[in-house]
Amino acid sequence: MQKLDRSLIRGFDLFAAMNDEDLDAVLAPVEVRRLAKGDVVFAQGDPADSFFLLLHGRLKVVQVTPDGQQVIVRFVGPGEVYGVAVALGRADYPGTVRAAAESLTLSWRSEHWPALVSRQPRLALNTLQHVGARLQEAHTRIREMATEEAERRVAHTVLRLAEQAGRPTRDGILVDFPVSRQDIAEMTGTTLHTVSRILSAWEDRGLVEGGRQRIFVRAPDRLKVLAERSEAAG
Template sequence: MADSWEFLRQVPVFAGLNPEELQHIASLALRRRYRKNMYIFMEGEPGDAIYFVTRGAIKLFQVLEDGREKILHFVREGEIFAEVLLFEGGLYPATAQTLEDTEVGIIRNADMEELLSRHGEMAVKIIKVMSRRLRQAQNHIRDLALKGAYGRLASSLLQLARQYGKPREDGVTIDLNLSQQELASLIGTSRETVARILSDFKRLGTVEVERQRITIIEPEKLREW
């Protein structure tokens, strides 16, 4: 990635570093390209690197005992993932799969730790990412325990809009191509249930759905759910 170090300016973890420092990081990073639906790593595999998305999007998920998929996070351009293994190493706790054609940068943990030893502000930013992911996981557990399917989907759509929303004149479009099955895996229900709820949300004028892109038209109605 040495020839594209300027992209690193867009990654919040690296924000604030000067061009020389960014060039150094870029010289350590590998670039890999993946087609849609390809696996970057699998749950249970040993991990020794931190990743960041330079183009595209991925999902992180676990496979439950009954074979169903449980989506944990979505990751878009400029975001890091697999940071949980940075400080202790070990096995990947989840599988990373592309949602579309995707390009990622990869930095070995040993190289990343050396960088963090010289740039404490980067360590703080990574800890903030980990803290945010933990908070999201806690909220997700709460939603699964306390809310019905309508409430869980409404809550998830609002959170996705906050993270990946692109404003337009009549609402906010979630900038991810999400199938009904992926939404079902995210909120712990069936694809048929998600289809029925989205149909109700559309009928009420709350959302629009076009080619797997969801636009929230009336966020207050979703909050009521």
């Protein structure tokens, strides 16, 4: 635990429009943790005794099926809350969170949730909006998995990654944290083989550039066309 400057989190949606006093109250019981790539913040099924805010880096939220298959629920970026099981009325965490890159996270013990919310009711409303956005995204994925073939699902997923975690470059967008073919497979409900084939085909057409755990989108517009239409775009 270390001293925290208000400016660290002032910029984040969740705490927008709080005065200094309230912000200090929110920050008082906070804990800080540095995460190396691969570190686990909490595991599926653990008692939900904290909730979190990511300051820096990128986290991967996964669920494992009884027979060991993994599904990626989402990636968490800076400024996002996660592990808010307590706010959703859950006693345990529904998934495992692992650092996809070096990260820095805040956490509060779950006991503090009621007090924080009653001091700062906006917190509940902001969280509600955040969870609402995630619900929408989940429905988008469901719709895609139900109606689209693998190639279009991968296209949508890659575009979403580029949008959420893309660093614009002179001739394209680079996803700025390590994403493997296996990761994309676990996001789209296919196999890494299918993803590899699709990306290779795209690379031949000049849409993307591959690499080990690396995705570089050269032609976002053409990829968008491919994601929308049923038939491929030249």
